[in-house]
Amino acid sequence: MGKRIVCFGDSNTWGYDAVTNGRFPDDVRWTGILKKLLGENYTIIEEGLCGRTTVLEDPLNEGMNGLKYLNPCLMSHSEIDYLVIMLGTNDCKQRYALTAKNIADGLKRLIIKAKETPAWAKKPQILVVAPAPIEPECEQSPVAGEMGICSEKSRALAKEMKLCAKELGCDFFDAEQIGTMNQIDHMHLDKESHARLAEALASMIRERV
Template sequence: MKRIVCFGDSNTYGYDAITDGRFDENTRWTCVLQKLAGPDYTIIEEGLSGRTTCYRDPINEGMAGMDYIYPCLMSHGPFDTLIIMLGTNDCKERFSATPKNIADGMKRLVEKAKGMPVWNGVPDIIVISPAPIRKECESSFVAGEMGISSDKSYQLAREYSIMAKLEKVRFLDAASMDMNTIDYMHLSAKGHRQLAEMIWEELQK
């Protein structure tokens, strides 16, 4: 049985912007991926709303992925594949991070994960660039939380792709995934299924 850890933020947690709740097990991309993969795989959810790659949030504690990835992965090892989808929260105006800064944060996570004694064989990491934050988000009800964040989010895919090539890890771009029209930042139910299907296709390679 192959074990896959999915390390991410609210889009991995399954936040539903329409209900301000959480998508159920028939909708979240991690759960859809489990159904696509079948009994030969165990998909492990590790999503936290607000999580960043490495930035400590002065408002909300425990959000830096770099601080948590070691105990997280050690508790789930051994496993075969690590999927990391982060970067949306790094775009928040209060962090003042450039797209390159955010990619460097992702690089730190990748390098730390590679060196940990948690792998069934050679480390296999899939880095996913999250769907960009649409410009409408900056005038939505979460504008006060996110600030000016849209433009840099559209540059993450390029920076992540460069980083992934240098680190010799797999890369996927979630730019085409469907988003909700409430906060223009979180995946819709359709987007969750699209993402699961994209990841499953990559896992079969």
């Protein structure tokens, strides 16, 4: 059986395409490209949900709390070898009123829970991916009413998440290095960024697993 990699995220892992208001095809999503790049010795498991947060209950939408779903998710896919977490974008929504540090603290709770879950083939190995920042234009885009004021907070996430990853012994990647947003809602990765993200993560995963 190939090495099992769980990719736990939100709409940018689910593959939301703002141009069509639908989902990118398998061979366009970063998870699908990652599967192709890594080959048959790896099993890539998509666990993306639009709207998912690190640890927050959404008062408007059911089931968005990543912490509550994490244990059954990992156990259902066990035994796993590597966990990729890319969350935090939705935590930036104005209605949650959090700081970037608060969001990173939520991520810390996720990581600790993941490590304690008896779903690992060997020792826990986790990669924290700081999401590419939301652009300021999002706040005047079609999703402005949903997101509110969010871009400045989003840009501060990578610094806090890097500290969190270091503290807990996780790998870290800042998706701002490769990410460009679509020019409609300015908060979802464009097609080209999915490919670049997959290439970057494939290199890291080959070194670790």
